[in-house]
Each structure stands twice: as structure tokens, then as C-alpha cells.
Amino acid sequence: MKRIMVTGALGQIGSELTLALRARYGLDNVVACDIRDAVGHLADGPFQRADCTDTAAIAAVVDRYEVDTIYHLASILSASAEANPQRAWDVNMGALMAVLEVARARDCAVFNPSSIGAFGPGTPALHTPQDTIQRPTSIYGITKVAGELLCDYYHQRYGVDARGLRFPGIISNVTLPGGGTTDYAVAIYYKAVEEGRYTSFLRAGTRLDMMYMPDAVKAAIEVMEADPSRLSHRNAFNVTAMSVDPEDIAASIRRHIPDFVLDYQIDPVRQGIADSWPDHMDDSAARYEWGWSPAFGLEAMTEDMLRVLRGRLGR
Numbered sequence: 193m194k195r196i197m198v199t200g201a202l203g204q205i206g207s208e209l210t211l212a213l214r215a216r217y218g219l220d221n222v223v224a225c226d227i228r229d230a231v232g233h234l235a236d237g238p239f240q241r242a243d244c245t246d247t248a249a250i251a252a253v254v255d256r257y258e259v260d261t262i263y264h265l266a267s268i269l270s271a272s273a274e275a276n277p278q279r280a281w282d283v284n285m286g287a288l289m290a291v292l293e294v295a296r297a298r299d300c301a302v303f304n305p306s307s308i309g310a311f312g313p314g315t316p317a318l319h320t321p322q323d324t325i326q327r328p329t330s331i332y333g334i335t336k337v338a339g340e341l342l343c344d345y346y347h348q349r350y351g352v353d354a355r356g357l358r359f360p361g362i363i364s365n366v367t368l369p370g371g372g373t374t375d376y377a378v379a380i381y382y383k384a385v386e387e388g389r390y391t392s393f394l395r396a397g398t399r400l401d402m403m404y405m406p407d408a409v410k411a412a413i414e415v416m417e418a419d420p421s422r423l424s425h426r427n428a429f430n431v432t433a434m435s436v437d438p439e440d441i442a443a444s445i446r447r448h449i450p451d452f453v454l455d456y457q458i459d460p461v462r463q464g465i466a467d468s469w470p471d472h473m474d475d476s477a478a479r480y481e482w483g484w485s486p487a488f489g490l491e492a493m494t495e496d497m498l499r500v501l502r503g504r505l506g507r
């Protein structure tokens with residue numbers, strides 16, 4: 193029986209993954225942690241306010257709930273990280289180190305998300321291989337590469353069962369992302385429903401990997417349930433569901449909202465970050481080693497996003 197702790201449980205991924213984990217493993221077996229107070233359905237099950245850069249605070253939660261698996265989602269995203277690189281390093285690396293140290297001492301498995309941000313301008317942009325050049329130019333990417341290596345180190349050196357995914361941009365409709373470069377791909381759907389138009393901060397033609405949240409949740413659960421004897425990679429698997437630019441998403445939205453207008457006001461910081469990331473990763477290692485297969489492509493995702501948002505926003 194798994195007993196799980198989720199850090200960053202109020203974030204974009206955490207708020208949905210926590211509920212999925214509770215549905216799968218039992219409400220009382222998943223303790224949600226965040227630096228903020230519980231909101232919404234997360235308060236229906238165990239919740240602990242904790243700063244996950246604090247090793248003692250993490251250890252206390254693990255002990256109290258007899259946790260054996262930590263989903264470590266707390267992190268500062270790419271654009272916010274550029275605004276304060278020193279803090280991004282302290283939070284992203286400090287929290288991961290604290291989680292791994294607790295996992296080492298208490299024999300916990302660890303899920304650590306990496307990102308397309310772990311690649312850089314020297315990486316092949318198309319069919320980006322699982323094992324390739326990783327020289328990111330954003331501080332976020334630097335923390336992601338260091339995190340991948342640290343997780344592998346804790347596995348090799350101490351036997352910690354650490355596993356991870358290189359997530360693409362995640363598109364969702366429950367909790368907004370905050371401070372990421374791929375956030376436009378979420379905002380475009382909200383604005384399409386609310387106002388019929390959207391101004392993108394990334395330029396037309398900026399192609400990036402993306403994934404709908406149900407697939408991201410599925411991937412995070414499946415990689416942790418995978419048979420370890422089949423894993424020759426661990427930290428971290430390329431996973432993607434589509435490769436799209438703002439025009440592709442707009443065209444998909446126009447099938448449902450024909451008058452939707454997309455225009456552009458480029459943010460040089462986020463454009464620079466996006467330009468340094470791959471256009472389309474090769475995720476065949478994940479497919480081969482643990483059976484990864486996304487359920488949603490662009491059209492199915494758009495249909496679902498618009499249905500949910502129209503219902504919620506009453507349009």
C-alpha cells in the first residue's frame with residue numbers, strides 16, 4: 193500500500209495529481225503539502241502546511257503519515273526564476289535536496305519532475321533524443337538538469353528509488369500555472385471563452401511540446417508504478433503529447449469559436465527561453481520502458497478545455 197506525500201500540492205499539477213492519487217490509493221493515504229493553506233477539495237483529505245526547503249519539516253510529515261513515496265512538485269517556473277535566479281536556485285535545489293535527504297534516511301521513493309527546460313540551444317530541436325546535449329541557458333533549466341543528476345546520484349549512491357519525467361508545457365483548467373513560459377497555452381483557452389481574443393507573449397511559429405493535464409497525471413502515476421527491472425533510464429524521461437505553436441492552438445479553437453482573434457505582443461524574456469527549448473522531443477524511451485502513450489492530441493484537448501471552461505465560466 194502506498195502512503196504518499198505531495199509537495200506543491202496547491203500548484204498547477206499538484207492540485208489535480210493529489211486528487212487523482214487519492215482516488216487511486218485512498219483519501220487518507222495521500223497527504224498534501226504546500227507553503228500555503230489548503231483550499232478547495234484538497235482540504236477534504238490530509239493536508240500539512242510545510243516549507244519543503246526545510247528538511248525537518250518534510251521529515252516530520254513523512255514520519256507522521258508513514259509516507260513511503262514523495263511526489264515533489266514544489267518549484268519556481270522558468271519566467272519567475274529569471275526574475276530572481278538566486279531565489280530560484282535556493283528553492284528548486286534546496287527543496288529537492290531536502291526531499292532526497294529525507295527519502296534516503298526513511299527509504300522513500302521520489303517522483304521529481306524535470307522539464308523541456310532541461311534542454312538548451314545546443315540540443316537538437318527536432319526529435320530531441322532521450323540522451324543528448326543538455327546545456328540550458330535559463331536558471332530554471334540549470335536547476336532541472338542539476339535535479340535530474342542529483343536524483344540519479346541518490347539512486348546510484350544510496351539506492352533511493354527516484355524517477356522523473358521531462359514534462360512539456362502542461363495545459364489545464366483547474367489551477368492556473370504561475371510564471372512559466374508555456375503559460376500562454378493555458379491562458380489562450382480562458383481568454384477565448386471569456387473575451388473571444390488573446391494576445392500571445394510568444395511569437396507565431398514558436399513550436400513547443402505540450403500535454404493535457406489528464407495525460408500528465410497519468411504519466412506521473414505510471415512511471416512510479418513501472419517495473420523497475422525495465423527501466424534503463426530514471427531521471428528523467430522525455431514525454432510529450434503534441435508539438436504546437438500559438439497559431440496551431442488558435443486554429444483548433446476556431447473550429448469551436450470561429451471569430452477567435454489571436455494577436456501578439458512578444459515578451460523578450462519568455463520568447464528567449466522558448467527559443468532555447470526543443471520543438472519536439474522523442475519520447476520513445478518512455479514508450480518502450482514503461483508503456484507511455486498519451487490519450488489527448490490537440491483537437492481532443494481543445495474540445496475538452498472549451499467544454500469545461502464554458503461550463504465553469506457560464507459562456
Ligand code: SER
Nearest residue numbers: 269270307372373374
Ligand atoms: N511549463 C514550464 C515553464 O514554462 C516548463 O517546464 O516554466
